[in-house]
Structure formats: structure tokens, C-alpha cells
Amino acid sequence: MAPRVLILAVTLTSVSRSVGGGVGVSPELRKVDHLLNPARYDRRQTPVPHTGGPSRVTIELYIRSFGSISPIQMDYSVDLYLRQRWVEPRLEGSLQQPLDSNDPTLVRMLWKPEVYFPNSKDGDFQYVTVPNVLVRIHPDGAILYILRMKMKFSCMMDLSTFPLDHQTCFIQIASFAKTTRELELVWYEHDPVKMYRGLQLPQFQVKSIRMDTCALSFHIGNYSCLEAVFELQRNLGYHLVQSYLPTSLIVVVSWVSFWLDVDAIAPRVTLGVTTLLTVCSESSAFRDKIPAVSYVKALDIWMASCTAFVFLALLEFTLVNYLGRHRRRLLCSIPSQAIYPHYTLRLKSRTSHDESVDGAGVVSGGGLICTPLTWLQQANLAKKIDQTSRAVFPLFFLAFNLIYWLYYQVLV
Secondary structure (H helix, E strand, C coil): CHHHHHHHHHHHHHHHHHHHHCCCCCHHHHHHHHHCCCCCCCCCCCCCCCCCCCEEEEEEEEEEEEEEEECCCCEEEEEEEEEEEEECHHHCCCCCCCEEECCHHHHHHCCCCCEECCCEEEEEECCCCCCCEEEEECCCCEEEEEEEEEEEEECCCCCCCCCCCEEEEEEEEEECCCCCCCEEEEECCCCCEEECCCCCCCCEEEEEEEEEECCEEECCEEECEEEEEEEEEECCHHHHHHHHHHHHHHHHHHHHHHHCCCCCHHHHHHHHHHHHHHHHHHHHHHHCCCCCCCCCCHHHHHHHHHHHHHHHHHHHHHHHHHHHHHHHCCECCCCCCCCCCCEEEEECCCCCCCEEECCCEEECCCCEEEEEHHHHHHHHHHHHHHHHHHHHHHHHHHHHHHHHHHHHHHHC
């Protein structure tokens, strides 16, 4: 038992000597460990440049993915790399070449800018398969600090022109604890916000990216703040296929009743009611996919107009049916049109004589049927209304489309 204890003690001693003596450790790491010793380096102290004034930190963003833009939650998700650069005078001249490290212990020993995202809803660091953090220390004391994070930012959207809308979303970066007297955030001078090459958004297209500053003022002081502004345009393809084309076809189908005979009551009623219920169900289906807002959206105007066109087609059939239904009634036969000038005589062949019809009239043996001249005029008017509707309804719908698309695509 004693030899085993002795061997274990010798092993632990050799390991401690290797660690303490730096056996196998590069000279650059030894220098950094020596400089970052808590007795020599206070990571709570802000680096003070030679010129005095606040420490200057340069910010750069590299966006790896941009998506999940939700109009209901008013937010979007981003997978990004946050790159921060500053000069640490206390490490100047300590190294012969740049040193890269993702050691969490080394990262904790350094002073780092205390930045945060004011408009973020949620966020997390990436730990797969190792903590995605990198520190590069240059011989002149310049430090590059890279973090990879998955963030969810709020984006207040104006949906008055939905789905033909343009949105403006932001990523804000600000100092949390240090005021402008101690810390100043500035954008990197060369293309500070980069997007992954080939990055495509499922619903939007990034039209432009611009960099700006934003001031945060509280009762305890002013804080430096940066802002990346994304101008987004919604892709129309999805809504064109899922909402505009189907509802347009429903409106066109409702016009088929204009070519049906006035007496075809059952087919015309069925067609009108079916198209009306279909366009109402389409409107309800898309209403559930967007947030309830207090103003009218462009899609609401489209759905309401399509519903109105279908409903007017149903009203047109009601009017035509009212004007043309007298043609189906038979009245008593009369001896001469000269005695009753308001009646017209029509000759029809009958298989039987002295036939009575529904108590509304009597068919004489000669087959003469008396029909009021006014009723015949109304029946002809019903046909003319159908013929006119075949041209008027498509023209009005075409004019509505012209005004709708011109207003939302050009004027707004």
C-alpha cells in the first residue's frame, strides 16, 4: 500500500510541476498568463488610451442566418457573429506574434466591453460543439473578441399595406454599464455589417442595410449606442398564389351565372351562394395568419372587394329573376287584342282544348295565350341586364385591379 501511495504522490508532484513550471506551454501563453495575473492586471478597469478620454470599441456584425420573421409576434431571429475590437495598452509589446485562444479562463481574465442588445427579446450563446468564442491578442495590444450568438429581435411592423409591405427592422448594440465618458462604440470602417453569401429569406428580400447611431439617455448618464437598419421588402409570390389568384378565380366563376338562362334558378342560386361562401372562407383563413390590428390592411381591402363582386353577382341574379319570372305565368285567353290593347296574343300548340292553368288563366281551344305586354318588356329587360353584366362586371373588376396594384405598388 505504501509504494502505491508514494507513486501517486510522485505523479501528482510531476503534474503540478509541469503546470506550474509551464512545461509544454508556449512562451506567448506564459507571457499572457504573467501579464493577466490578477496582481498585475485588473479586468474591472477600463483600458485608457494614451490620448485619454473614453475607450473606443469597434463593432462589426456578420449575419449567418436571417429568418423567421413573424408578423404575429413582431420579431425575427438572427444567427450572428459579434466582432469587437479595442486596444489594451496594458498588453502592448508583450507578444511577438498574434495569439488566438478560445480558452474560457483566458477570456474571463480580460477586460471586455459590457455591451448588450436593447431591442432583443431572447438570446443565447452557441456551445456546439465547443463555446463559440475567440480572442485574438496582437503584439501592439489590439484585441479582437468574437462571439457567436442566436438572437431574437423585436421589429414593430406597419401592416397597413400587407402583403405588399416594406418593413424596417433594427439591431441595436449599446453599452450597458459604461457611459460615454468611459466607453464609445463605433462601427467598423470597412463594411461593418456583412451578410452570408447566398443568404435568402423565405418571405422577405433585403433591399438595403445602413448603419446609424442611437443615443440612450438615462438619469444616470448617456450611453453609446449603434444601430443597424435593415430595409426589407416582402416577397409577393406566396400570397399571389395563395390568396390573390384563388379569390380572383372565384370572382370570375361567379360571372358564369350571366351566361345561364334566366329560368335556371337552381344552378344560378347554387353558383352564387357557393362562390360567396368560398370567398368568405378564404378571407377568414388568412385573417387567422396575421395579427389583429386596429387599421385596415391591403389584403382586407382585396378580400372585401372580391366578396362585394361575388355578392353583387348574386344580387344581379335576384333582380333578373324578379323581372323574368312573369314570363312563366299564363293568363286567360282573349278574343282580340283590339279590345284589350295592353295584352299581346301568342299562338302555341296544345294537345287538349279548354285547358285551365293554375287558376291564373284559361287556354282557349285555339291555343291563344294572353300575356301582358309590360311583362314581356320586363323579361326582355332581364335578358339585357344579363348581357350587359357580362361586360360590366369584368370591366369594373379590371379597373379595381388597376387602381389597387397601382396604388400599393407605385404610389405607396
